[in-house]
Amino acid sequence: ADEVTLQLKWVTQAQFAGYYVALDKGFYEEEGLDVTIKPGGPDIAPVQVLLGGGADVMVDWLPSALAAREKGAPIVNIAQPFASSGLMLTCLKEHGITSPEDFPGHTLGTWFFGNEIPLYTWMGKLGIPTDGSEGGVTIQKINFNVDPLLQKQVECATTMTYNEYWQVIDAGLTPDDLVVFKYEDEGISTLEDGLYTTEDKLADPAEVDKLARFVKASMKGWKYAEENPDEAADIVLENDETGAQTEKHQRRMMGEIAKLTAGSNGALDPAAYERTVGIVMDGGVITKEPEGAWTHAVTDKALN
Amino acid sequence: MTRSILPILTVVAAIFVLWYGAAVWLNAAWAHDKAGRAGVELSFGELVADTWSQDKPKLPAPHQVAVELWDTTVEKKITSKRSLIYHSWVTLSATLLGFALGTVLGVGLAIGIVYNRVMDMSVMPWVIASQTIPILAIAPMIIVVLNAVGISGLLPKAIISMYLSFFPVVVGMVKGLRSPGVMQLDQMKTWNASASQTFWKLRLPSSMPYLFTSMKVAMAASLVGAIVGELPTGAVAGLGARLLAGSYYGQTIQIWSALLMAAALAAVMVALIGAIQRVTLKRMGMA
């Protein structure tokens, strides 16, 4: 069988259920693939792993992939299982923030590592300075959890609909205590988890064929997961080597993830791509229109 | 040994008292918040009870950690991914390998520095510089590069572990190997002892106190290295992965239990070195 290694952007969780389902249900095997899934983490830049030869395909967000491409990394989007964005900013109501106009003078926490790009873009659009000057917001780099919000070190924090938001709820707060701003609703959503590979792989027809089979099986996994969320969550749990995930949390996460993958057959939506590029360029993260950052070559092959 | 029991218990008891107190202090804000939202007043008793039993406390109470430790060690099969013993073993194996590599490298470099002029003059500044590179920043790169050349599993972690642990050994051993007095070196000279004889019969024995002290520090450092090395391997298994996963989900109790486990590992290892030190120095008539 052909070997394929997939580098995830984050630790094993329902966010990546489709791949684990495809593996567990033998979808990859059916396509003649031997797939290895490498979990990620806060200190892993999947691009480095990809370029270093440690993986054939990686999961990444489009903004950071574009930034990497402009830095000279020859990476290309070959599929986009996530149709919509799960990114949002969550504030405690008690701080008196009800709309984006209320941000000035407050402290916003965000993850960095590429995840700050949408926030900076948004602030830029709102015309709110982030450099600590008068009438601006203070931005803090926070670790990948919601403690700073709960402990009031920040007043708003970046969260995902499927993960951190529920951690806030689990901590004992009710949706009434919170104000959330979904990037999707603010019209500044960017494309999240997509599949990427390198240019030279795409130049080789044999590789393209292999990738097509991979994407095909993965999408089959995603659709299976959407239909059987609880089973998918259990498969994820089985594959979690840290033994740290809980069933309750993963099942709920799978439910939210299903909303984001719904409506994608795996092929990148060029309109959503253009929107993302626009937002990222407005944010100043990239300076020139990217070229060849995506292809339908693989999905065309996979979906027919 | 038995003489130590009472003092240790006293100190531990003192720590527990402080700990419980700190738990009340640090977790009170959240308890008040919660009560505020529910619209109730907390009596002191209720406050204490709440701060010692929160799900995601800022500082978990000792018994919460103890329960978690019990659940994840005794109650789970050691082959289970939820067993802390399994994760400890994963980390420990990398630690021990890294420590062994680090000690060998450290002693080797120290010997080079003491015996070779070129090395003495050129290596030390760069060894020092190497230690100022934040390992967490380059650990992923190391892992990636090693992965690319086909090395994965235990070794990359052990290498990061070695990277942190060789330094205390170099510093200590350079000093230790240079600690023999002028007269002792002169004696060796009069017997026209070869460099290796001077090393085995004089420099090495005189450096023993330094070696053991350095090894204790190195052991603690290698454990840190192994944990650091676990983070960019994708948080797969090991105490580092537990810490990380605990941190993403705000599971402070899980973090603390992994932390205490790691500390216990380090303490046991350091104590082991201490025991070897006592026996060796006693046999050498130096204790």
Place this chain on the structure above:
Amino acid sequence: MSRDRGDTGVTTETVISAKGLNLTFQTNDGPVHALRDVDLDINKGDFVSFIGPSGCGKTTFLRCMADLETPTGGSITVNGVSPEEARKSRAYGYVFQAAGLYPWRTIGRNVSLPLEIMGYPKSDIADRVQRVLELVDLAGFEKKFPWQLSGGMQQRASIARALAFDADILLMDEPFGALDEIVRDHLNEQLLKLWDRTDKTIAFVTHSIPEAVYLSTRIVVMSPRPGRITDVIESTLPRERPLDIRDTPEFLEIAHRVREGLRAGHAYDD
């Protein structure tokens, strides 16, 4: 000038030869001139004692012979070659002024150390250690650590260590300083016997005038700061020396000369 060995008629060879030797130490408050213009020849089989006030440079001179100190002027040869080459060929045994035993080795293993280093066979080592420890009256203390011995016992262990191997030249820096008179007499006799038997060349630092006179074929008197040789006294005593030779007028006469030479180097007027 050299003493003829009774059995041979030929002039004996020079073993150690210093010419215009100078040595200056650089210290934090200025240079210290430890040796000035020292000339001396020591012949094979000689027993030369060095005597002089404390700090006059005796140890320094011995260290120069042993290649432990590099002279800042003049030249010195040992067996016709540089001290370094002589050292490399393991030409001498050195007894330091302080015992300098290794605290992590037992007495037995301290004594065997140079033998191990010089690669003596195992069985031979045990024999030799036994023999020299008996010589210095320390049999039975092999297993003790140095700090479990008295000062004098440590000093004797260090003498044993230097005698354990076969060096042609013995450099001894106040080896008997910490010993009582009886042991000292005993060891003096043993040393003379050893010297007579093995034809070693011995350079010996001491503070005891009778000891110097009793042991030596020549006595070198030094004066302090900067250390110079002020007198070289040839002994007229016979080679065979029972202990009571020390009461003979000849002995007392030599001792008197040494004492005079020594006193000249001191500033006390008593």
Place this chain on the structure above:
Amino acid sequence: MSRDRGDTGVTTETVISAKGLNLTFQTNDGPVHALRDVDLDINKGDFVSFIGPSGCGKTTFLRCMADLETPTGGSITVNGVSPEEARKSRAYGYVFQAAGLYPWRTIGRNVSLPLEIMGYPKSDIADRVQRVLELVDLAGFEKKFPWQLSGGMQQRASIARALAFDADILLMDEPFGALDEIVRDHLNEQLLKLWDRTDKTIAFVTHSIPEAVYLSTRIVVMSPRPGRITDVIESTLPRERPLDIRDTPEFLEIAHRVREGLRAGHAYDD
């Protein structure tokens, strides 16, 4: 038994009193019986010398007096109290067998160390350091570090250190071992003068029979393993002792007695 001081008629008080003293060291290969049943009284103003073969327990006995070793049997008092209390009241100065100077202090500051500890005023300290360094002939070496001095000079510095402060009791363990005869004579005289002037009580270990006889009011002869006192010899020499008293028959007679006592403790048959 005690020596009457010329000026007073009263019996003098006992300063150090040992009764049935025993000391056994536990070592890796069995116990070592270092002192057995030692009885001795030392009176105020006495100058007591200890002489005996190497390893017989002289140092150990001195260490017991100084509360550096705890006897395993019997009792010892100093100034009527336990050695510990005496030590705490800074009753004595101790000169160790090895110099034991601190390598990080200059000679001057090594000598001033006990004075600093005992809280002498600053100006006084400088004076005293100067005076004792002159006494041992080391003036001018204040600024040197110990490793820059010869063995004998280090030993003298350590003597100076013990003399710098006013202790009533001086415990000296072979203080003059590493010194040449002239310096030794000089220091012997100085020590006697000091003793005469200050009425100190001195316990003095030496290996030199003439030195013991010249200095002491009493000579204690010890024998080895287990260390016992075999003889206590009262000196009949006058308090006033010029150096040439050493040639008087009386002196030689005492020296002879000591030598006989000493020889009895040795196993050599020569």
Place this chain on the structure above:
Amino acid sequence: MGWIVAGFAAWAVGWWANALLARLPKSRATGLAVPVIFGLTVIVMWECFVRGLDVSSVILPPPSAIAARFAASTGILWEDFVQTVVKGALTGYVLGCGAAVLMAIAVDRFPFLQRGLLPVGNFVAALPIIGMAPILVMWFGFDWQSKAAVVVVMVFFPMLVNTVQGLQSSDRMQRDLMRTYASSYWQTLFKLRLPAAMPFIFNGLKIATTLALIGAIVAEFFGSPVRGMGFRISTSVGQLALDLVWAEIVVAAIVGSAFYGGVALLEKAVTFWHPSQRGRA
């Protein structure tokens, strides 16, 4: 290919030059030149191999790119330096080393503590920094205070172990001498035990210099204001701005070496009497 050959050539030249220099009598100039040549050789080889093997700059940038970035970003680098080194690392170093020495003295003074506190203290100090850092950031906030706290925790153990060992390192006779003076505990401490402990204490201080720097940087990975070396490194890796990452690492290396060198100079001045320093002027 040419680049790779050039890399090996640089190595050969560097080695030859150093071997030559090391044979010259030791002086300030050679003492400086040898490590510099060594370093230059490494850098030239790095440049040659990165170019020769065509390594992607998102994996390892060549030194020339790092230098260019360094020159272009001095403002940022300085700001980060002040935040991380001056505020975080130095404060933590002083507090941590000070606390460890005091603790070591206490432990040494009271056998009760020695038997009770030392094992427990060892245990607490062995808590791995990676786990402690998020917790300390949680307790002490995002700014430099939490970084200093991490440094304190990090340098404490090596300092404690070394100081305790050092305080026990005076020899028998030296201690006996103090006893005969009925020297008080404090006098013995200040006049004998601490001076005798200095070689060990400096051992600890030297190891702690690099630990302090690593600690302050690593702690910033777990939450920080938007400046600081650790912040910059972690965010730039995410942005694949590896040239900036390496520029920060260069700053860390220079600062760390200077810090270590300063402590080593101090050591030389304080422990000049120790055999390891003597004769190596």
